[in-house]
Each structure stands twice: as C-alpha cells, then as structure tokens.
Amino acid sequence: xxxxxxxxxxxxxxxxxxxxxxxxxxxxxxxxxxxxxxxxxxxxxxxxxxxxxxxxxxxxxxxxxxxxxxxxxxxxxxxxxxxxxxxxxxxxxxxxxxxxxxxxxxxxxxxxxxxxxxxxxxxxxxxxxxxxxxxxxxxxxxxxxxxxxxxxxxxxxxxxxxxxxxxxxxxxxxxxxxxxxxxxxxxxxxxxxxxxxxxxxxxxxxxxxxxxxxxxxxxxxxxxxxxxxxxxxxxxxxxxxxxxxxxxxxxxxxxxxxxxxxxxxxxxxxxxxxxxxxxxxxxxxxxxxxxxxxxxxxxxxxxxxxxxxxxxxxxxxxxxxxxxxxxxxxxxxxxxxxxxxxxxxxxxxxxxxxxxxxxxxxxxxxxxxxxxxxxxxxxxxxxxxxxxxxxxxxxxxxxxxxxxxxxxxxxxxxxxxxx
Amino acid sequence: xxxxxxxxxxxxxxxxxxxxxxxxxxxxxxxxxxxxxxxxxxxxxxxxxxxxxxxxxxxxxxxxxxxxxxxxxxxxxxxxxxxxxxxxxxxxxxxxxxxxxxxxxxxxxxxxxxxxxxxxxxxxxxxxxxxxxxxxxxxxxxxxxxxxxxxxxxxxxxxxxxxxxxxxxxxxxxxxxxxxxxxxxxxxxxxxxxxxxxxxxxxxxxxxxxxxxxxxxxxxxxxxxxxxxxxxxxxxxxxxxxxxxxxxxxxxxxxxxxxxxxxxxxxxxxxxxxxxxxxxxxxxxxxxxxxxxxxxxxxxxxxxxxxxxxxxxxxxxxxxxxxxxxxxxxxxxxxxxxxxxxxxxxxxxxxxxxxxxxxxxxxxxxxxxxxxxxxxxxxxxxxxxxxxxxxxxxxxxxxxxxxxxxxxxxxxxxxxxxx
Numbered sequence: 001x002x003x004x005x006x007x008x009x010x011x012x013x014x015x016x017x018x019x020x021x022x023x024x025x026x027x028x029x030x031x032x033x034x035x036x037x038x039x040x041x042x043x044x045x046x047x048x049x050x051x052x053x054x055x056x057x058x059x060x061x062x063x064x065x066x067x068x069x070x071x072x073x074x075x076x077x078x079x080x081x082x083x084x085x086x087x088x089x090x091x092x093x094x095x096x097x098x099x100x101x102x103x104x105x106x107x108x109x110x111x112x113x114x115x116x117x118x119x120x121x122x123x124x125x126x127x128x129x130x131x132x133x134x135x136x137x138x139x140x141x142x143x144x145x146x147x148x149x150x151x152x153x154x155x156x157x158x159x160x161x162x163x164x165x166x167x168x169x170x171x172x173x174x175x176x177x178x179x180x181x182x183x184x185x186x187x188x189x190x191x192x193x194x195x196x197x198x199x200x201x202x203x204x205x206x207x208x209x210x211x212x213x214x215x216x217x218x219x220x221x222x223x224x225x226x227x228x229x230x231x232x233x234x235x236x237x238x239x240x241x242x243x244x245x246x247x248x249x250x251x252x253x254x255x256x257x258x259x260x261x262x263x264x265x266x267x268x269x270x271x272x273x274x275x276x277x278x279x280x281x282x283x284x285x286x287x288x289x290x291x292x293x294x295x296x297x298x299x300x301x302x303x304x305x306x307x308x309x310x311x312x313x314x315x316x317x318x319x320x321x322x323x324x325x326x327x328x329x330x331x332x333x334x335x336x337x338x339x340x341x342x343x344x345x346x347x348x349x350x351x352x353x354x355x356x357x358x359x360x361x362x363x364x365x366x367x368x369x370x371x372x373x374x375x376x377x378x379x380x381x382x383x384x385x386x387x388x389x390x391x392x393x394x395x396x397x398x399x400x401x402x403x404x405x406x407x408x409x410x411x412x413x414x415x416x417x418x419x
Numbered sequence: 420x421x422x423x424x425x426x427x428x429x430x431x432x433x434x435x436x437x438x439x440x441x442x443x444x445x446x447x448x449x450x451x452x453x454x455x456x457x458x459x460x461x462x463x464x465x466x467x468x469x470x471x472x473x474x475x476x477x478x479x480x481x482x483x484x485x486x487x488x489x490x491x492x493x494x495x496x497x498x499x500x501x502x503x504x505x506x507x508x509x510x511x512x513x514x515x516x517x518x519x520x521x522x523x524x525x526x527x528x529x530x531x532x533x534x535x536x537x538x539x540x541x542x543x544x545x546x547x548x549x550x551x552x553x554x555x556x557x558x559x560x561x562x563x564x565x566x567x568x569x570x571x572x573x574x575x576x577x578x579x580x581x582x583x584x585x586x587x588x589x590x591x592x593x594x595x596x597x598x599x600x601x602x603x604x605x606x607x608x609x610x611x612x613x614x615x616x617x618x619x620x621x622x623x624x625x626x627x628x629x630x631x632x633x634x635x636x637x638x639x640x641x642x643x644x645x646x647x648x649x650x651x652x653x654x655x656x657x658x659x660x661x662x663x664x665x666x667x668x669x670x671x672x673x674x675x676x677x678x679x680x681x682x683x684x685x686x687x688x689x690x691x692x693x694x695x696x697x698x699x700x701x702x703x704x705x706x707x708x709x710x711x712x713x714x715x716x717x718x719x720x721x722x723x724x725x726x727x728x729x730x731x732x733x734x735x736x737x738x739x740x741x742x743x744x745x746x747x748x749x750x751x752x753x754x755x756x757x758x759x760x761x762x763x764x765x766x767x768x769x770x771x772x773x774x775x776x777x778x779x780x781x782x783x784x785x786x787x788x789x790x791x792x793x794x795x796x797x798x799x800x801x802x803x804x805x806x807x808x809x810x811x812x813x814x815x816x817x818x819x820x821x822x823x824x825x826x827x828x829x830x831x832x833x834x835x836x837x838x
Contacts, residue, residue, distance in 0.1 A: 021755075025778060106800045110789060119811050120781070197635075201811055216616075217639060222812045243834035250836035336440075358829050359444060362539070370529060370832030379837065380828070381525045392538050392620055392825035393641045394813035406811035409799075410777050413789025415662035417669035418798065 005184045009148075009192035012180040013199040016121045016146035019175035023144045024118045026174065028095035034170035035091035035138055039084040041169025042134065042162070046080045052161040053130065060154045068257065072128040073155055083134040083162075086384065090138040093383045096401045097144045111412040116405045118144030120201040123193045124386075125150045125215060127207035130158040136204075137166055137179050139386050143404040146178045148200060150193060152207075153185035194219040202404075206387055209314065224395055224403075226387035229259035229342035230314045231372040234331040234357070236348035237270035243369055244347040245279050250371040251345070253286045257316050259388060260343050260375040264311070264321040266331045272324045273299055280322075288318045295324035311338040328353040332360045339363060342390050343372035364390055364397040424603045428567075428611035431599040432618040435540045435565035438594035442563045443537050445593065447514035453589035454510035454557055458503040460588025461553065461581070465499045471580040472549065479573045487676065491547040492574055502553040502581075505803060509557040512802045515820045516563045530831040535824045537563030539620040542612045543805075544569045544634060546626035549577040555623075556585055556598050558805045562823040565597045567619060569612060571626075572604035613638040623818075625806055628733060643814055643822075645806035648678035648761035649733045650791040653750040653776070655767035656689035662788055663766040664698050669790040670764065672705045676735050678807060679762050679794040683730070683740040685750045691743045692718055699741075707737045714743035730757040747772040751779045758782060761809050762791035783809055783816040 003011065023031075042049070053075040060073060096116050103113035122145050126132045133149060140147040151159040163181040170178075182189045193200060194215060203223045205215040215223055233251050235244040251262035267275055276299045280290055290296075291306035306321045311334075313321075325331045328346070335344050345367035346357040354368045365375045377385030377398040386404065389395040395403035422430065442450075461468070472494040479492060515535050522532035541564045545551045552568055559566040570578040582600040589597075601608045612619060613634060622642045624634040634642055652670050654663040670681035686694055695718045699709055709715075710725035725740045730753075732740075744750045747765070754763050764786035765776040773787045784794045796804030796817040805823065808814040814822035 021779070104800065106798070108798075110793065110798075112799050114816075220636060222810065224812075240834065246834060246836055254837055360440070363827065365828040365830060367830045367832065370830055370835035371837055373837035374529065374830065374832075374835060375828070376837075379525070379529075380531050381523065391641065393643075396825050397533075397828045406815050408782065409784040409794070409816045411784060411786045411789055411793065413786065413793075415659065415665060416789035416793060417665055418673055418790055418792035418795075 005186040005189040006192040008184055009182060009189050009196065010199065012182065013121060013148055013193075013196050015177040016148050016180045017199060019177040020118065020120045020146040022175050023141070023146060023178055024097070026144065030173055031095065031142055031144070032091040034141060034173040035087050037170045037173065038134075038138065038166045039087040041165045042080060042084040042087070045165050046077055049080050049158065049161050049165070050075060050077070052157040056155055056157045069128060069154075073130070073158075075130055075158060079131060083131050086131075086135055087138040090142050090384055093142065093401060095142065096405050101407055108416060109414070110416050113410045114407045115410050116402070117408050119404060119406050121146045121148060121199065122404065123148045123150070123196070123200040123203040123221065125190055125193065125203060125205045125207070125211065127152040127211060128155060130155045130162060132206060133159045133162045133181075134166065135384065136386055137163065139384055139401060139404060141174065141178060143401045145404055146180070148180045148182065148193065150182040150189060156183065156185055191218065194221060197221055204387055224387070224389050224399065225391045226389055227259040227342075228314055228340045228390055229261065230264065230312065230338065230340040231260060231262045231343045232264040232266055232335050232339060233262045233345045233347065233372065234266040234325075234328070234335070235268060235271060235275055236328060236346055236350060236353050237268040238350035238353065239271060239275075239347040240349055240369070241271065241275055244275060245282065247345065247347055247369070247371045248279055249282055249286070251373050252283060252288060252320050253318070254373055256318050259314070260372050261316070262320065262345075262372050263313065263315050264323065264338075266323050266325050266334060268331075269295065269324050269326050272296070276300055276322070283320060286318070288320055291319060291321045293323040296322045314340065328356055332357060336360075336362050340390060342388070343367065343375040345370060345372050364388065424605040424608040425611040427603055428601060428608050428615065429618065431601065432540060432567055432612075432615050434596040435567050435599045436618060438596040439537065439539045439565040441594050442560070442565060442597055443516070445563065449592055450514065450561055450563070451510040453560060453592040454506050456589045456592060457553075457557065457585045458506040460584045461499060461503040461506070464584050465496055468499050468577065468580050468584070469494060469496070471576040475574055475576045488547060488573075492549070492577075494549055494577060498550060502550045505550070505554055506557040509561050509803050512561065512820060514561065515824050520826055527835060528833070529835050532829045533826045534829050535821070536827050538823060538825050540565045540567060540618065541823065542567045542569070542615070542619040542622040542640065544609055544612065544622060544624045544626070544630065546571040546630060547574060549574045549581060551625060552578045552581045552600075553585065554803060555805055556582065558803055558820060558823060560593065560597060562820045564823055565599070567599045567601065567612065569601040569608060575602065575604055610637065613640060616640055623806055643806070643808050643818065644810045645808055646678040646761075647733055647759045647809055648680065649683065649731065649757065649759040650679060650681045650762045650764075651683040651685055651754050651758060652681045652764045652766065652791065653685040653744075653747070653754070654687060654690060654694055655747060655765055655769060655772050656687040657769035657772065658687075658690060658694075658766040659768055659788070660690065660694050663694060664701065666764065666766055666788070666790045667698055668701055668705070670792050671702060671707060671739050672737070673792055675737050678733070679791050680735070681739065681764075681791050682732065682734050683742070683757075685742050685744050685753060687750075688714065688743050688745050691715070695719055695741070702739060705737070707739055710738060710740045712742040715741045733759065747775055751776060755779075755781055759809060761807065762786065762794040764789060764791050783807065
C-alpha cells in the first residue's frame with residue numbers, strides 16, 4: 001500500500017531519529033571514514049548521477065525552460081567531482097562534537113561543564129541545485145546529526161540518486177538511515193515536515209523568498225531563516241572612491257543571483273557628483289539597470305525612478321537601486337528600515353563614521369571597505385557552510401558545523417542536593 | 420478612542436523597538452546606573468506596590484482562591500525588597516554586550532570579528548508571580564534589550580505598578596520606553612505578540628504547560644521554550660544508597676511545584692528491595708503519593724498503579740512515579756521516551772554507567788550523584804536567570820544575560836572584493 005506524504009515524512013523522520021542516537025556517539029574517525037566513502041561513492045558513479053540528472057532536465061524542459069534555472073539544475077562530470085571534493089573537505093574539518101565550551105566548579109563543589117552535542121535530526125527544504133544534497137548531508141553527518149532532505153520536485157531524480165549513493169557507500173560505518181530523502185513531490189510533505197515537532201529538531205529552508213516565507217509562517221519545528229539579502233553599499237563623503245567603485249561593482253556584478261550581492265547603492269551627497277557618473281557607466285556596461293531617487297536623477301537623468309517597493313526588494317538580478325543621502329545617519333536609518341539584516345557595507349576613510357556604521361547597522365555582517373559578497377563560510381575561513389542565517393537566534397551569518405550543534409550541561413556531584 | 424489589544428501591542432512594540440536602538444549603544448555604566456535607580460524606585464514605593472497587589476488579591480479571591488496560586492501572587496514588604504536586591508545583583512554582573520566572541524584575519528587580510536550585541540526587543544509572556552516583572556526587565560536592560568511584558572490577568576495591577584516604577588525611576592538614564600507592559604487583559608494581546616514578526620525579536624513564555632504549548636503552537640516570532648520538567652532520578656545497581664535517598668528526597672520534596680523537581684524515580688532491580696521501602700517511607704512521611712509499576716508493587720504493595728499517561732506527566736505536586744528497571748540502558752530508553760529533556764540524574768558509583776548516562780540521555784542538564792533541583796542559574800554560579808530552556812536552539816538549560824544576546828560579524832577590509 002502506498003504511503004501518504006505525511007506517512008512517508010513521519011516514517012523517515014523516525015528512522016532518522018534512531019540513526020541520530022547512534023551517530024551522536026560515533027568518533028570523528030568513524031564519521032570521517034564514512035565521509036571519505038561517500039566521496040568515493042559519488043566519484044565511482046558519476047554516470048549514474050548524470051543519467052538521473054538528464055531525466056530531471058528532460059522533464060523540467062517540458063514545463064519551465066528558464067535558462068538560469070536549467071543552469072542551477074544541470075550536473076556534469078566536473079560538478080559531481082566537485083561535490084565529492086567538497087565532502088572530503090568536510091571530512092578534514094574539526095569535529096565540533098564533544099567540545100567542552102566552558103566548565104567550572106561551583107562554590108559547593110559541583111563540577112559543571114557545557115559540552116557540545118549534535119542537534120539530532122535536521123530537516124532541509126531546498127530548491128534546484130542538486131549539489132546541496134551532498135553538501136548538507138556531509139555537514140550533518142560530520143556534526144553527528146541525521147538529515148531528512150526535501151529537495152525541489154524538478155531535481156527529485158538527481159537528489160534521490162545522490163542520497164542513495166551516499167547511504168549505500170557509507171552504511172558499513174554509520175547507520176544507513178542517517179540520510180533520508182523525501183521522494184514524493186507532493187507539497188503536503190513540506191507541511192508534514194514543518195509540523196513534525198519532536199521528530200525534527202531544526203528545519204533549514206534554502207531557496208527563494210517565497211519558500212522561506214512559507215516555512216517561517218507555517219513551521220512549528222524550530223527554523224533558521226537563511227539567505228534573503230537586500231544588501232546595501234554606502235559610499236561615505238570621505239570614501240576612497242577607487243575602493244568604492246571596485247566594491248560597488250564587485251558587490252553588484254560578480255554574481256548577481258546570490259543573497260550577498262548588493263541590491264542598493266547609497267551615496268553621500270558630498271561625493272555624488274564625483275562618484276555616480278563613473279560607477280553608473282561601469283555598471284551599465286555590465287548590463288546593470290539603474291533605479292534611482294530624484295537626487296540621483298539630477299546627476300544621472302536617464303535613470304528609471306525607483307518606487308517605494310524597490311527599496312525593499314531583493315532583485316537577484318542585474319538591477320540596482322541608487323539613492324543619494326545627506327549623512328551616515330540617513331544611510332543607517334535607510335538600511336535599518338529597508339534592509340533584510342544580511343550584509344551591509346560602508347566605504348569610508350572616516351573613523352567615526354566607520355565605527356558608527358558598524359555599531360548601529362543591525363545586520364548579520366557589517367563591513368568597512370569590503371564587498372558584501374564576502375559573507376560566506378569559505379571567504380571567512382570557517383570552512384563549508386550550510387546557509388547564511390539572517391535571524392538572530394542560535395546562528396547569525398554563515399552557518400557551519402558548530403551551528404549544527406547544541407550544548408548540554410553535564411554536572412558531576414558527590415551526593416549534592418539543593419539547600 | 421480606546422485601542423484594540425492588537426493596536427496596543429503593536430504600538431508598544433514599536434516604542435520598544437526605538438528604545439532598543441538607543442539601549443544597544445549605551446555603556447555598562449549607564450545601564451547599571453539605571454538598574455540601581457530602579458532598585459531605589461521599588462524600595463521607596465513598597466506601599467504603592469503592596470496596595471496594587473492587595474487589589475489584585477481581592478479580585479482574584481473572588482474567582483479562584485487556590486492557596487498555592489494566592490501564594491505565588493502575594494507580595495509583602497520582604498518580597499518587594501528581594502526584588503530590588505535582585506536588580507542590584509544584575510547590575511553587578513558583567514555586561515555581555517561588546518564581547519568579541521572570536522576574531523581572526525583571513526588569508527586575504529580581511530579582519531573578521533564576531534561581536535556580541537543585544538537581540539533587540541524581548542517579549543515575555545508570564546503567569547502569576549509579579550517578581551518576574553522586575554527580574555526579567557532588569558536582565559533585559561542589562562543586556563541592552565527593550566522588553567514588552569505581558570503578565571497574567573490576575574497580577575495586572577501589581578505588574579503594571581512595578582513596571583511603571585521601573586520606567587519612572589530610570590528615565591533620566593535610559594529611554595522610558597525600554598520597559599513596556601501590555602495592560603489589557605484581553606487574550607488577543609498574546610496572539611498579537613506571537614504574530615509580531617520584525618517587531619519582537621524573541622518571545623519567552625514562562626508559565627504552565629498550557630501557556631507554553633499555546634505559545635509554541637501559535638508563534639511566528641522566534642520562541643524559547645522554558646520550563647516543562649518531567650525529570651527523573653535513576654538509582655543504579657551500584658548506587659551509594661545514602662546519596663540516592665538524599666537526592667531523591669531533595670529532588671521530589673524540597674520544592675515540588677517547580678520545573679526541576681523530580682517527577683519520576685527509576686530504580687535498578689538489583690537494589691529495589693534494599694532501596695525502595697526506606698525511600699517510600701520517607702517520601703510518604705513528607706506527604707508524597709506513590710504511583711508505580713507492577714514490579715514496584717511487589718515491594719510496595721499498597722502503591723497506586725501508574726497509568727501510561729503518568730509516565731509523561733509533570734505533576735508539580737507531591738506525587739512521584741516509581742518504576743523498577745533492569746539496566747542503565749532501560750533507564751536511558753525510558754527517560755528519552757517519556758522525559759521532557761529538562762534535567763535527569765543518575766546515582767551510581769559505576770564509572771561506565773555514569774558516562775553512558777551522561778552521553779546518551781538527551782536533556783538540557785544531566786547529573787551524576789546530584790539532585791535535579793540544582794538546574795538553576797544561581798546554583799550553577801551563572802547569576803540570575805530569565806528561564807530554563809528545554810529546547811536545543813540558541814539556549815539550552817539556565818538562560819542568563821548571554822542568552823539574551825546575539826552576535827554580528829564585523830569585518831574590516833582595505834578595498835577587499837570577492838574574486
């Protein structure tokens with residue numbers, strides 16, 4: 001008898017839960033061995049993955065042949081080998097489990113330690129790119145967690161093939177049920193995951209604003225919001241304009257489809273005439289559309305007018321909103337009102353303005369004289385990341401292995417009681 | 420025109436948000452000065468507080484005159500002075516804001532720091548005890564957060580009087596709007612708080628299981644669950660039975676109405692005949708009712724039978740469930756199935772069993788040879804606590820000042836871009 005989507009989710013979450021209890025007690029050596037075996041498994045089965053991916057692409061091409069989405073869905077030999085290499089890099093990272101975060105002896109002689117332990121079962125709800133399957137699974141296994149994956153329906157064959165290879169190639173070392181993938185494409189499976197309190201310890205949504213909004217609105221399982229980025233670069237009156245130009249160009253153009261790309265440029269009125277014509281020219285040459293405030297149009301008359309809605313938007317495209325402001329305070333106020341609290345940058349050589357921006361802008365990452373594109377686990381030297389959190393609880397900014405753990409208090413006494 | 424509950428919540432949350440922006444930038448000296456002024460304010464106005472409390476008690480007496488609830492609601496001169504003293508102790512704690520949690524320079528020369536910052540606006544939904552108003556407000560102000568309080572309707576006059584005194588006595592140092600209290604007793608105010616995404620950064624419910632369940636089920640604002648404790652003491656076959664007796668008695672009897680009191684006793688079959696008759700006698704002399712498994716009744720024939728539901732229940736009363744188990748594994752399995760992941764204790768002199776229990780029991784705090792009643796910020800030497808988190812995200816176990824903060828990445832470059 002066929003299972004309902006709810007039954008499939010609960011059964012797989014239950015299997016993951018039991019696997020997690022075993023995983024929590026495994027040594028780093030065993031987990032690293034499993035990760036190396038997973039990498040081997042992918043490398044030996046490139047053709048099988050590409051075959052399933054071709055079927056996904058064929059199916060997808062019938063309905064929504066947008067080229068950028070096809071590019072995200074497409075796998076080739078190189079991309080599969082990169083996935084395997086990524087898993088080996090995770091194996092090389094330090095195991096966060098067992099770390100004694102802090103410890104002390106109380107006045108009464110009680111020995112208190114706060115020790116890092118896995119969260120348990122992580123639910124990942126994601127879209128498009130099949131490499132996320134391997135990336136997320138390897139980070140979860142390394143941190144001692146089981147994972148329940150729910151990818152987009154357009155990639156279901158690729159994702160299922162990858163998850164199946166990861167399971168098979170590591171089952172001699174870790175429980176086979178450590179990696180679970182929801183195979184139904186019925187959207188009720190997502191709702192079932194979001195309601196699985198006690199079965200799933202954390203849900204991470206990775207995808208567009210619509211997916212993340214849906215998850216946040218409907219989840220009763222704890223969620224970490226990731227990756228909505230309406231990021232700003234503010235060019236102060238005391239900016240090094242060479243740096244400013246390079247940073248704005250990099251933040252907007254280097255990879256416009258990602259969350260840490262800049263969506264807005266704020267320029268101090270004192271340097272607007274000196275700075276705007278040159279950067280607008282450079283951006284337009286790269287195909288960027290300018291949407292602007294009235295003061296910007298005094299300098300760039302042919303720019304399109306930005307609506308109120310524009311200031312809130314994450315374009316993920318070659319579009320930038322440009323606004324002239326009269327002070328660092330006005331820039332900060334604008335960012336705190338319209339921004340998504342992801343990554344925000346000031347370009348300045350003014351000490352006071354730099355410090356004020358760093359202190360008063362409320363965001364996961366704030367920059368002086370650097371591009372917002374640098375918000376990334378690898379760029380920060382933290383190793384792989386499972387997402388960039390834009391919420392304040394538990395994790396903020398690039399999330400790596402440590403953010404997939406919690407702590408417990410371990411307390412040792414000699415007959416201690418409370419008086 | 421009278422505001423609706425929703426309008427009251429949103430207006431006060433908005434005021435708190437603006438106050439929070441100021442609070443985030445204040446030095447520890449200023450915040451500590453405000454806290455001392457608050458303590459002075461309470462001490463000088465004991466009569467006013469007791470007057471409002473008397474009105475609450477009079478109103479409450481008409482409807483639900485349960486003595487334990489009256490005791491929780493009742494204030495007297497000593498309790499008000501204790502509140503003031505508690506605020507002074509918070510002033511003496513170290514300010515968590517501004518702590519550089521970690522920092523490094525990347526291979527490209529980017530200076531990355533993770534710095535502790537306030538969360539912003541904390542919403543507290545609580546029941547009965549009016550001292551929570553002062554305790555929570557002082558912890559929030561110390562950690563640079565504004566607070567929106569929503570106490571139980573039975574204590575609304577006491578809570579409002581306390582909050583009003585805290586505001587008035589500190590407004591020469593911090594924004595008056597830093598402490599907000601919802602004055603309507605309409606329950607729609609709770610729903611409005613739970614939906615106020617972007618206005619409130621974190622909601623902490625403090626109260627009975629019903630309140631916490633309601634908050635968790637309905638919140639779209641991030642929540643930290645607190646304080647449901649179905650805690651166990653497991654007496655192993657190799658236990659020091661003197662310690663075991665003292666710990667079980669303390670965990671059950673010393674203060675049965677709180678979340679870290681023991682609700683269940685598990686006893687290894689190898690020591691059941693030696694241990695149970697004595698502890699049952701002691702517990703019964705203290706008025707404790709025994710609910711038991713069949714094997715327990717072979718030793719204590721007149722004990723009432725425990726139902727399946729009993730094993731899940733948090734009594735918060737002089738009742739204890741008693742079960743005989745055949746191994747430490749069975750004890751761990753029982754705890755992980757029925758427990759609430761709060762505080763769990765083993766009494767043993769066996770090294771392997773102690774380590775296995777510490778590792779495999781999934782709870783905020785696990786103990787060897789100590790009472791579950793010790794799970795408490797003061798007992799751990801951490802200072803005041805705003806609650807005991809039983810969830811895994813962000814905070815687990817006693818929550819103090821640090822748990823009321825988040826971090827942001829502060830990144831300094833010299834024209835750094837992503838390549």
